[in-house]
Amino acid sequence: MTKRFALGIFEDEDVLLHAVENVREAGVKIYEVFTPFPIHGIDDALGIERSRLPIAAFFFGLTGLSFALWMQIYMLGFDWPMIIGGKPHIALPAFIPVTFELTVLFCCHGMVITFYAISKLYPRWKTPVLDVRSTDDKFVMAIEVNENTDMNKLTQILRENGASEVNQKEMSKF
Amino acid sequence: MQHVSPVREPLVTGGKTYHDVTQDVCRQVEAAPNIRWMAALSVALLLLGVFFYSVYRTLWYGIGEWGLNKTVGWAWDITNFVWWVGIGHAGTLISAVLLLFRQKWRTSINRAAEAMTIFAVICAAMFPVLHMGRPWLAYWVFPLQNTFGSLWVNFNSPLLWDVFAISTYFTVSLVFWYTGLVPDFATIRDRAKGPIAKVAYSMLSMGWTGSAKHWSRYETVSLILAGVSTPLVLSVHTIVSMDFATSVVPGWHTTIFPPYFVAGAIFSGFAMVLTLMLITRVVFKLEDYITIEHIALMNKIMMVTGSIVGVAYITEFFIAWYSMVEYESYAFINRATGPYWWAYAAMMTCNVITPQLVWFRKVRYSIPLTFILSIIVNIGMWFERFVIIVTSLHRDYLPSSWAMFSPTIIDVGIYVGTIGLFFTLFLLFAKFFPVINMAEVKAVLKYTVDNGPTYTGQDPHHAPQPVTTHGVPASAPVNYDKHD
Numbered sequence: 162m163t164k165r166f167a168l169g170i171f172e173d174e175d176v177l178l179h180a181v182e183n184v185r186e187a188g189v190k191i192y193e194v195f196t197p198f199p200i201h202g203i204d205d206a207l208g209i210e211r212s213r214l215p216i217a218a219f220f221f222g223l224t225g226l227s228f229a230l231w232m233q234i235y236m237l238g239f240d241w242p243m244i245i246g247g248k249p250h251i252a253l254p255a256f257i258p259v260t261f262e263l264t265v266l267f268c269c270h271g272m273v274i275t276f277y278a279i280s281k282l283y284p285r286w287k288t289p290v291l292d293v294r295s296t297d298d299k300f301v302m303a304i305e306v307n308e309n310t311d312m313n314k315l316t317q318i319l320r321e322n323g324a325s326e327v328n329q330k331e332m333s334k335f
Numbered sequence: 336m337q338h339v340s341p342v343r344e345p346l347v348t349g350g351k352t353y354h355d356v357t358q359d360v361c362r363q364v365e366a367a368p369n370i371r372w373m374a375a376l377s378v379a380l381l382l383l384g385v386f387f388y389s390v391y392r393t394l395w396y397g398i399g400e401w402g403l404n405k406t407v408g409w410a411w412d413i414t415n416f417v418w419w420v421g422i423g424h425a426g427t428l429i430s431a432v433l434l435l436f437r438q439k440w441r442t443s444i445n446r447a448a449e450a451m452t453i454f455a456v457i458c459a460a461m462f463p464v465l466h467m468g469r470p471w472l473a474y475w476v477f478p479l480q481n482t483f484g485s486l487w488v489n490f491n492s493p494l495l496w497d498v499f500a501i502s503t504y505f506t507v508s509l510v511f512w513y514t515g516l517v518p519d520f521a522t523i524r525d526r527a528k529g530p531i532a533k534v535a536y537s538m539l540s541m542g543w544t545g546s547a548k549h550w551s552r553y554e555t556v557s558l559i560l561a562g563v564s565t566p567l568v569l570s571v572h573t574i575v576s577m578d579f580a581t582s583v584v585p586g587w588h589t590t591i592f593p594p595y596f597v598a599g600a601i602f603s604g605f606a607m608v609l610t611l612m613l614i615t616r617v618v619f620k621l622e623d624y625i626t627i628e629h630i631a632l633m634n635k636i637m638m639v640t641g642s643i644v645g646v647a648y649i650t651e652f653f654i655a656w657y658s659m660v661e662y663e664s665y666a667f668i669n670r671a672t673g674p675y676w677w678a679y680a681a682m683m684t685c686n687v688i689t690p691q692l693v694w695f696r697k698v699r700y701s702i703p704l705t706f707i708l709s710i711i712v713n714i715g716m717w718f719e720r721f722v723i724i725v726t727s728l729h730r731d732y733l734p735s736s737w738a739m740f741s742p743t744i745i746d747v748g749i750y751v752g753t754i755g756l757f758f759t760l761f762l763l764f765a766k767f768f769p770v771i772n773m774a775e776v777k778a779v780l781k782y783t784v785d786n787g788p789t790y791t792g793q794d795p796h797h798a799p800q801p802v803t804t805h806g807v808p809a810s811a812p813v814n815y816d817k818h819d
Contacts, residue, residue, distance in 0.1 A: 197353060197522070198774040199550040207547055212555040218563075236478060236487040245491045258496040258574055262503040265567050269507045269560060273514060276556045280549050282517070282541040286534055293525035296518070296545050298353035298777075 163333045164305055166192060167315055168292055169324035171300040174200045180302065180322035181206040187318050192305040195295035218272040225267025229260040291330055346440055346779050349623035353777050356624075357522055360771045363619050364523055365532075368766055371618060379758035386752020389745045390465065398468050400745040406738035407728045411746045412462045413578075414720040415753065418603070419459035420501070420575055421596075421716065424568055425604025426452025427508060430515075431564035434557070440632060442775040443624040446519075447615060448608050449512040450768070454760040455607070456505045458753040463497075465749070493577040500574040504567060511560045514553070517543045519769040572600045579723065586666035586727030589654065595647035599716060602640035602686070605633050606712035611761065613706050615770060624771050627700055634699045637712065641690025644719075648687060662732065670726045674739060678722050685715020 169184075171177040178200060184191060185206070194207060204211070237243070238251040248255065277283065295301040304315065306329070316327045351359070363369075368376075392400050403410055426448040433441040464470045476498045478488050488495055520540035527533045543549065576596035579587035609630065616625040655667040670679045689711050692698045698708070730737045764770070 194547040195545045196547065196550065197357075197545060198518075198778040199554050200547070200778075203547050204551045209548055209551055212552045214552060214555045215559060218559050222563075232478060233490045237490055241485055241487055243486075245489055248491060252491055255491040258493075258570065258577075259490055259499045261566075261570055262496070262499040265507060265563050265570075266499075266503040268563055269510060272556060272559060273510050276514075276552055277541065280552060282543060282549075284538040285542045286537060288521070288524060288537045288540065288542045288544070290525060290544055296522040296525045296543075297357045 163331050165307065165329065165331050166291060167304045167306045167310070167312065167319070168326075168328045168330055169302040169304070169319035169322075170292065170294070170326040170328065171302065171323060172298075172325050173323075174198075174300055176323035177300040177302065178202055178206055180319070180324065183322050184302070184304075184318060189304055189315065189318060192303045195291065195301040195303065197296055197298060197300070200300075214272055214276060217275050218268050221271025221275075222264045222268035224271070225264040226260060228267070229263035230256065233259060289332055291332060292328070346626075346628075347443065347624055347776060348626050351623060351780065353780065356771075356773055356777050356780070357526070359621065359624070360519075360769045360773050360776075361523055361526060363765070364767060364769060365526070365528075372762065372766060376759065376762045379755050379762055382751055382755020383759050384755075385748050386755055389748030389752050390461075392745050393465055393749065394470070398466065400743060402740055402742045402746050404738050404740065406731070406736050407725055407740040409724050409728065410740045411721075411742050411750060412466045414717065414724055415750050416459050416462035417575055417596075417720045417724075418717050419455045419462075419753065419757075421572065421600035421603045421720075422607045422713075423452040423455035423459065423504075423508075423604065424572060424597075424600040425608045426450070426455075427504075427564050427568040428601055428604065429608070430511065431561040431568065434561040435565060439779045440629055442779050443621075443771050444608065444612060444629060444633075445775070446512075446515065446768075446772045447611060447765075447770050449508065449515070450761065450764045450770075451604075451607060451611060452508050453505070453512060454757050454764075456501065456508065457760065458757050460501060460505070461749070461753055461756075493574060493581050496574045497578060500571045504571045507560070507564060507567060511557075511564060514556060514560070515772060515775075516768060517541055518545060518553070518774045519772060521545065522773055523769065569597055572597045579727075584727050584731055585660070585662040586670070586723065588663075589651060591647055591650055591654070595644065595651075598640045598643035598647065599686075599719060602637060602644055602690070603713060603716035605637045605640065606709040606716070609633050609637070609705055609709040610713065613702060613709070615765060619765070619770060621771060624776060627702070630702065630705055631699045634693045634705060634708075637709075638690045638693040641686060641693075641712065645687040645690070648683065665730070666727055669730055670722060673726065673730065675722065675726045675729070678718050679726070682715055682718040682722050685711050686719060689715065 169180070171180060174196065177194070177196070181191065181194065181203065185208075191207060194203065196203070203209075233256045234251050237245075242250040244250070245252075290296070291303055292299065292301045302319070302324070306312065306315070312329075319327050347356075349355075401410075401412065403412075426445075429441050429448040430445040433445075464473050467473060476488065476495065478490075480487060517540055520536050521543035524533065524536035524540045527536055573593040573596070576592035580589060580592040582588060612625050612633075613630070616622050652667055655663045658664075670676075689708055692704075692708065698704050725740050729740060
């Protein structure tokens, strides 16, 4: 399905930040904002919820911790107990390093894979981008429009809030 | 017009705009390889050839090709392993620990330092794997039942902990580095002209568009990766030191090893970062990003960690005497005055005296001196590991089994070869990947701006003028830190 977007191009992140607030106040729904680097405070301005990735990371870490402890206790304690260096079969202090490493391993990889999955980031042949300058030095505010949208009014709102250009672009599969 | 804070030194000099940053970093990625890069790569590939030949000899004839003997069972191989792992630690320190401490100056060096970490760990991994003698059975280190029978690996052994530590460290560093690269790959992708570059960087950038939601998650992921990598990097060298400390060899069996090894790792790592950065900034004309301030700051870290290492050497000596353990005392007297006194002298000179020169401001801010110092520290740290390993082993208990170690040409070949491997990887990275994290540098570009008209968004009749003047936009906030 083809979507049409009005693109407000901004030159500065602080202008954009205030523009986001004002445009939303004016009752315009912002589809997405594309920036060359993370802007602090834009999450609140756009109303993006705080990511729950830290919670996921915690549980991935917990999984790694439990797995590591189970593995070591089962292997050396029950499956094939051996006396090594006069230590008890389940020598917990000696299990700490591997347990720690596997906690970190599960936590990091689990979280990063989740991040790529929920953000739908995967290798593609071609990447559709609304404005290629948004990965260089321009800050792009995309607003979804249709035939009924009053483009003149929208352009005026964006201009008043500091947009240096207002363009339109159609994009399929976005 | 740029308003420079009277308090803070600018992180990036030369009044760069966002577009300038993109241009400066993408320049060498997009341009044809220059002659200096090709020359450097040729030398690196030559050394890589030496590496492959030495590995071939080692695998075909066995590790008898090395100079090891019954008494000195660990020598250059483990020395090189610890040396390379240690070098790797500075990258994680810069990207993780300095991120947690909000040291914004790290933004222009973290990318290359993380790359250094990954390549150094690859070089390090070569040694234990080759030392196995039969590397095709390397999977036996993982918890698989022995020859798929009934016996498991020994989880009480520090050598096994090392397997888990190094593999976790390598994969986590790789993921951390790659996730940071994704937005910059997107920048290169959107500028790419050639069809191959377009597809290659589109693949690498994983469809990154820079949407605010992605950035928000990206920042969360970076912060957690940094938080988790910090104890990870400390654990890795702690476990490496336990390979020695949990043994009963005099000279190894000390509780001071973990902190001493970690400090040494950061010390040598920063020396290597300095060596690489001093070359990179000149070759790729990045002097405005990797400024003299960066060099001075890294020198200071080198001085602090170098001093910790110096204190550790002296403490070891004191404890050897104070413990009144005959073997321990002999191990240390033998280190300083025995047949390997020259290695000990090299280590003491390079690691204890050299970093103290950095107290002088002139030395800290001098590029040629810093370069020489960084090389000296790397040599010194190699000798440190050699001294710890070889001098402790060669005269341990029974004088009848005392021996000397001398490396064979294959030992030298593998060591020099890993340097070739490292530089081949680093040069390829420097040519095809953005050596500076563009997104993060752009984010700190306004760091030093402290005044200028602030747009408050209150007055619709005076819409802010998009600033196209050179340097930092005039609409910068009064204090950039307010968003922080």
